[in-house]
Amino acid sequence: MLTRMAFICMGLRVSKYRKEVEALWAMPENDRNNELDRLLRKNRPLNAAAEEVTSLEKLFSSPPLSKRALREQDSQGRGKKAGRFGRHTAGTTGEPNHVSLCRSELGRMLGVRDYCFRHYGLKLGQREARLWGRPEAGMKSWVKNFILNRHVFHPVGPDANNEMAGLLDWKPDYLYGYASLLLDAAQILETMDIEFVPPKCVICTAESILPAQKAYIARVFKAPVAEEYGATEFDVIAFECTEGHRHLVNPWVLVENSGDNGCLVTDVSRTSQSLVRYELGDSIELELSECIRLGAPEVISHLEGRSINRFAYLSRNEKFHALEFARAVDRYQSQSGEVFGFTVHQYRYGCFVLETSSDPKKGIQDLSDFIVEYLDGVVGVRVEITPENEKIVAEPTAKKGYFIQAMEPDHDG
Known part of the structure; x- marks a missing residue:
């Protein structure tokens, strides 16, 4: 498969890290925490007070890191090593940031994503129909989407029906995109008298979606609908299992609900940037579930942010x-x-x-x-x-x- 070969050529060991994800979630909690402690002693990230964090105990007593503080930290070269890959957040909280990643960090992100996809019988690199905020154009976008085995569709405006016909004709293995656009696509599809091969899964990201809306999308596309919660800084943080629980899925990423400071996220494996108790900007509620189908027993039971003002x-x-x-x-x-x-x-x-x-x-x-x-x-x-x-x-x-x-x-x- 072209996408998997491209990852290998780039030195992104997706399969290796997916297996590590599976192994870590199979460990007892104490053993997994010992592994996280080992990584902290090795990587020694800096917290918002510019102090080295070498244990989980030190981590949870660290002050929150704001987006502004991260920019200042990066501008001063504190807590940061050279990263080969760069990401730039769009600033959905009004405060954009640059994200720096090395090969192993990007590989871990992709390994987590592959782990989540396999829960629905998918593999990273299979045919993706992406419903995004706007149509993409230009050679750079075309090459990127070709390598990733992805087509971007924009079912909005006077060409919406043609976009949907093209999407169905491409026979994607899964759909991925904004919940609002997936809902619009489902409404268009329901009016079309057309036979199509159902995707294996429809993945909603970036926005919250109501249960009734999910049920509607699942019925129209004849496929299960999964919610993904993530951020550019960390990629996938939580992913919905087939029983409807939004499990925390990245074993190297710790998530806290801190009340006044909202959702705090730490990546203990990160070396290119120190992200210790980073203020993500959303408000979430975490609870323990008895479900062991995917990732951690901790699940996001309630999420505020990225759901209004769309x-x-x-x-x-x-x-x-x-x-x-x-x-x-x-x-x-x-x-x-x-x-x-x-x-x-x-x-x-x-x-x-x-x-x-x-x-x-x-x-x-x-x-x-x-x-x-x-x-x-x-x-x-x-x-x-x-x-x-x-x-x-x-x-x-x-x-x-x-x-x-x-x-x-x-x-x-």
Whole structure:
């Protein structure tokens, strides 16, 4: 298989790490904790106080690490070694970050993903139909998707039915994407009189989904629906088993519900960056289950964040995914070399208010104009963006989203 061969050529030992995942979850908890202690003594990551963490006891007494503190840590070269692979978060909490990974770290992430997929009879590298926030174009995207055996579909707008027909004609082994787009796709498919080969699984990510919506998608696509919870910094954190439990699945990643600081995540295997009790920005509830089908007995019973404020509206019937604001600001910051927090508010159709934590070097109006041009190229409509003179007030105990949908439910524009 091309994808697996590409991983091998890149030095990404996916099968090796998948087997390690299986072995670690098969261990008694005390033995697994001893292995995590061993890794901490070896890697000696730094916590938010710039102190070495060499045991689980020291880890759980460490202060939380904010996204801002991680950026400062990286800029000062603390707790960081050279990473061959880079990831850049889109800043869905208004605070984008760069993620650095070495081969073994990326290999572990892929091993965890392969472990989850095999629970549904899939293997990493099989045919994926990805439903994402926008259609992809360009040679770089084409090559990446070809190697990953992936086709990206965007079943929105006047070509939605043709997109769905193309998706079904490709006969994917599984579907993967935003819950909102998968729901839209299911609604389109239900109106189509067409025979198709059902996928082995439909995987919802990035957004929460209601049980009734999951049941609907499963019925229309004739396939089980699994929820994935993750983050760019860690990839898959939790994955739903066939019994409906969202198990923690990465044995090297520790997850805590800290109340005021929300979800705290630590990767004890990471050497390219020190991520110790990292504030992910979501609010979760963890509980113990008796289910042993997948990963840890700890499961995410409740998740807040990434479930609201998903769409920006041009009119009552026209919308686009609010992630495009994050993509636009991410591109602006990549080009300008600066980083700042941001939030976009919507009060009327096609009109938005932009606020930032600090003024961009060229001014907030320059950023507003950039977003308008970017969205014009993506959604084909020039929206109105008004810069807000007031700066974002930091709220350390609350998540500040990058988009706030503030229109009244019956707003008529």
